[in-house]
Structures are given as structure tokens and as C-alpha cells.
Amino acid sequence: MGTKDKMPEGKPYVYDYSWDQWQEWVKENGESGFRAGQIFDWLYVKRISNFDEMTNLPKTLRDKLREQFDFVTLHEVAHYRSKDGTVKFLFELADKNAIETVVMKHNYGNSICVTTQVGCRIGCTFCASTLGGLKRNLTPGEIIAQVVKAQQLLDETGERVSSIVIMGIGEPFENYDAVMTFLRVMIHPKGLNIGQRHITVSTSGIVPNIYKFAEEETQINLAISIHAPNDALRSKLMPVNRRFPFADLIEACKFYVGKTGRRITFEYALMGGVNDQPEHAEELAQVLQSFPMAHVNLIPVNFVSERNFVRTPRNDIFTFQRILEKNKINATIRREQGSDIAAACGQLRAKHMESGAR
Numbered sequence: 300m301g302t303k304d305k306m307p308e309g310k311p312y313v314y315d316y317s318w319d320q321w322q323e324w325v326k327e328n329g330e331s332g333f334r335a336g337q338i339f340d341w342l343y344v345k346r347i348s349n350f351d352e353m354t355n356l357p358k359t360l361r362d363k364l365r366e367q368f369d370f371v372t373l374h375e376v377a378h379y380r381s382k383d384g385t386v387k388f389l390f391e392l393a394d395k396n397a398i399e400t401v402v403m404k405h406n407y408g409n410s411i412c413v414t415t416q417v418g419c420r421i422g423c424t425f426c427a428s429t430l431g432g433l434k435r436n437l438t439p440g441e442i443i444a445q446v447v448k449a450q451q452l453l454d455e456t457g458e459r460v461s462s463i464v465i466m467g468i469g470e471p472f473e474n475y476d477a478v479m480t481f482l483r484v485m486i487h488p489k490g491l492n493i494g495q496r497h498i499t500v501s502t503s504g505i506v507p508n509i510y511k512f513a514e515e516e517t518q519i520n521l522a523i524s525i526h527a528p529n530d531a532l533r534s535k536l537m538p539v540n541r542r543f544p545f546a547d548l549i550e551a552c553k554f555y556v557g558k559t560g561r562r563i564t565f566e567y568a569l570m571g572g573v574n575d576q577p578e579h580a581e582e583l584a585q586v587l588q589s590f591p592m593a594h595v596n597l598i599p600v601n602f603v604s605e606r607n608f609v610r611t612p613r614n615d616i617f618t619f620q621r622i623l624e625k626n627k628i629n630a631t632i633r634r635e636q637g638s639d640i641a642a643a644c645g646q647l648r649a650k651h652m653e654s655g656a657r
């Protein structure tokens with residue numbers, strides 16, 4: 300099952316398996332089918348953290364589980380709480396690699412931003428997540444554990460994780476199978492049962508997997524980190540554009556919209572004097588004319604000390620937005636959350652690595 304090989308060592312995690320994989324596992328191990336449902340219930344409804352708590356399973360079955368699986372240990376190195384209620388966690392995995400998870404409070408509920416890889420190999424010039432390159436993919440269980448952990452913390456106050464964004468460290472479409480297993484568990488009625496329309500996966504534009512995702516028949520939202528209105532500028536900001544050129548990306552997006560009937564969110568981080576001029580807005584509006592339902596999310600670039608991009612002045616952000624709207628492109632300016640706790644993705648891990656950690 301394609302994920303064991305990515306484990307630092309030995310056993311898979313209990314969260315690595317989807318509903319279907321648990322059904323198979325109980326069959327292969329000579330157990331009745333309903334045991335799979337009981338295991339899922341302990342993991343995702345009762346959210347226990349060791350095998351002994353699975354009290355309605357026979358001891359022989361618990362021993363079998365213990366022999367073959369581990370629980371994910373997310374060791375909390377630090378957490379930072381922002382004035383607006385955002386909490387950013389720095390977790391250490393079993394192999395000491397560090398990842399970030401963010402829980403944001405909105406008036407409609409709690410949203411969680413998850414990490415999918417230890418680092419990233421895409422190399423976007425404005426992003427802190429890619430500074431040390433890619434160490435390894437996360438397993439599905441390591442992604443799931445971030446949500447379960449957040450939900451365990453929210454359980455204390457009777458709250459729920461109501462939405463998920465895959466916008467933490469890493470490129471989800473470069474760890475596609477693990478991300479799909481993660482998503483299947485999140486939306487499963489007997490799993491965490493999170494509404495599909497409340498989940499967003501964001502990609503820098505791994506074109507073949509945009510086509511693949513379009514065929515998955517889910518209601519999960521897709522966001523594309525576009526950040527430039529043309530091929531030349533995008534290649535400067537995002538080296539992935541040389542692998543999958545702008546025109547191919549736009550083609551893939553059109554296919555996705557045609558196939559799914561769903562709208563795409565285009566993320567556009569505004570970098571002072573780089574991609575934030577009125578002519579960039581006009582050009583972007585032209586490119587997006589063929590997406591009648593397109594939505595542009597304008598993000599004031601987060602400061603990253605290793606990068607020298609500066610923020611677009613407030614008035615220029617509004618001008619950019621007005622130009623898009625004049626061209627009938629729906630555009631919002633992203634509310635900044637947790638900016639006082641270095642919420643820009645990858646910054647905490649980057650600082651942690653500077654101190655000699657992984």
C-alpha cells in the first residue's frame with residue numbers, strides 16, 4: 300500500500316488506512332467485517348490514543364493491531380496563540396522532523412491548515428516552506444493526526460473542526476495518494492465527517508494531478524496558486540511554471556471546471572512592485588475571462604526574512620481588486636490571521652531548523 304515505504308521505519312500508522320483498507324485488513328486477518336467499523340469509531344469518533352482503550356475488541360485483535368500498527372506521535376514542540384485566536388503548532392514527528400499546523404477561529408467555526416510534506420521541493424521564491432528543500436512526504440496518518448489532534452484539543456471546549464485547508468507546508472499534489480487517503484477519511488460519514496465543500500486543497504499547479512483530481516468525483520474545493528498573470532513572470536516567481544507552463548495550467552483548470560462544474564479559487568499573493576501593478580490586474584482579468592465563476596483571493600505577501608519581497612500598499616491592493624471586479628472577476632482580500640505569530644507557512648519550522656533541529 301504505497302505509503303509504508305515512506306515511513307521512517309517499520310510499522311504503518313493506524314491512521315494510514317482508509318475505510319476500504321480497514322475492511323480489507325479485517326478480512327485478511329480472519330475477523331468479522333463489523334470490526335472495521337469499530338476500529339474506525341475508536342479512531343475518529345472516540346479519538347482514543349492507544350490500543351488498550353479499544354475495549355469492545357477482543358484482546359487477541361487488540362494485540363494484532365498493536366503488533367502491526369503504531370499511533371502517530373505528534374510531539375508538541377511549541378504553540379503560539381495569536382490575538383485573533385489563531386493557534387499555530389510546531390509538532391515533531393517520530394523521526395524528529397518538524398511540521399506546522401494552524402487552527403483558525405472564524406465566526407462560522409474552526410478551520411485547520413495542514414502540512415502534507417516535510418519541506419517542499421517546488422522552490423517558490425516567496426515561500427518559507429521550501430527553504431530547506433523537501434525532506435520527505437508525510438504519510439496519510441501523519442496528515443490525519445494533525446486534524447485529530449486539533450479536534451482532541453477542541454473537544455475540551457465542545458467545539459468542532461468545521462473546515463480544512465491543505466495550505467500548510469508542502470505541495471499536496473506531489474504527495475497525491477497520501478492526500479487522497481487523508482481526504483477520504485476526513486469526508487467519510489464514519490470518519491471525521493467533514494463536509495466536502497468545507498475542504499480546500501491548494502496546488503502550485505502540478506498539471507497531471509489537476510486532471511486526476513478532476514476525475515475523483517468529490518465536492519472538495521480546488522485552489523490554484525497562480526500569483527502571476529503570464530508565463531514569463533510566473534516562471535520567475537515559481538519555478539514549477541517551467542515544468543508545467545502557464546498555458547497548460549490554464550487548460551487543466553478549464554478541464555477541471557468543465558468536468559466538475561465547480562469553481563476554482565485562484566490565489567494571488569501581491570508582492571510590491573513585482574506583480575501588483577494595474578497592468579497585472581488587467582492581464583489577470585483577461586486570462587480569467589474564460590472562467591465565469593472564478594474567484595481570486597488576493598493575499599498581501601507575508602514577510603519572510605530570507606526573501607526580499609515587500610507588501611503592496613493598502614490602496615494599491617484595493618485598486619487591484621477594483622480592476623478585477625470591473626472585469627466581472629470576483630475578488631476578495633484575504634483576512635490576515637495570526638500575522639503576529641509568524642503564521643506565514645513554514646516560518647516557524649525554518650526558525651526551528653536554524654536552531655539545529657530537522
Ligand SMILES: C[S@@+](CC[C@H](N)C(=O)[O-])C[C@H]1O[C@@H](n2cnc3c(N)ncnc32)[C@H](O)[C@@H]1O
Nearest residue numbers: 425426466469470501502503524566600601644
Ligand atoms: C504554503 S502553500 C501550500 C499549498 C501548495 N503548495 C500551494 O502552493 O498552493 C499555501 C499558499 O500559501 C501561499 N504562500 C506561500 N508563501 C507565501 C508568502 N510569503 N506570503 C503569502 N502567501 C504565501 C502559497 O502561494 C499558497 O497559495
Ligand code: SF4
Nearest residue numbers: 419421423426429503
Ligand atoms: S508555495 Fe506551495 S509549492 Fe510553493 S514552495 Fe511554498 S509550499 Fe511549495
